[in-house]
Amino acid sequence: MKTGSSDLRPFKPFQIRWAERLGLQECPYLIRWTFLFFGFSVRIHHWLKSDDNRFFHDHASNLVSVVLKGHYWNITPIDPNKNPSDKVDITSFSYGETSIKGVLENRNFHHVEGIFNSIRNFFHMRESIWFSKAEDRHYLSIPKEGAWTLMFEGRPRHTWGFYVNGKRVRPLAYFHKYGILQTKNYQ
Secondary structure (H helix, E strand, O other), X not given: OOOOEOOOOOOOOEEEEEEEEEOOOOOOOEEEEEEEEOOEEEEEEEEOOOOOOOOEEOOOOOEEXXXXXXXXXXXXXXXXXXXXXXXXXXXXXXXXXXXXXXXXXXXXXXXXXXXXXXXXXXXXXXXXXXXXXOOOOEEEEOOOOOEEEXXXXXXXXXXXXXXXXXXXXXXXXXXHHXXXXXXXXXX
């Protein structure tokens, strides 16, 4: 059972990677096309399944992601030092006109809709685009229909990783310790 990327070459200043399968090779969670230009990248992602939802992760660089077709939920922490399933005491949390008090799982759900899903989305693109700093923590929940995205990444600022109990863990160490979670849709 082969895991990880189908392209094991290190990234170079200028490179094109075509239909790279990420995750378990027999059933990847993502297929991507990458165009690297001296530290900057443009990526087309065909999301088939959700990210690993056990812990939040960050990225190596700032990015802009545009959902072209389909939709997903970008899930961010309420408390960045806690895991997604940890309980967080919310004493005064407001969402629009709704005020919530109590204990919740450490997850904020942000729905991102494809610009080509409808003519309305095409003219109201703000619901189809999200910006992320390299240090922002999140994971994606992909519905069974999947999603297509276009992502623009800046130059790498640091190495990316998962956040386990508030501590950053590099991907290889993380997968070695926790294994590959081949997520299902709607995680």
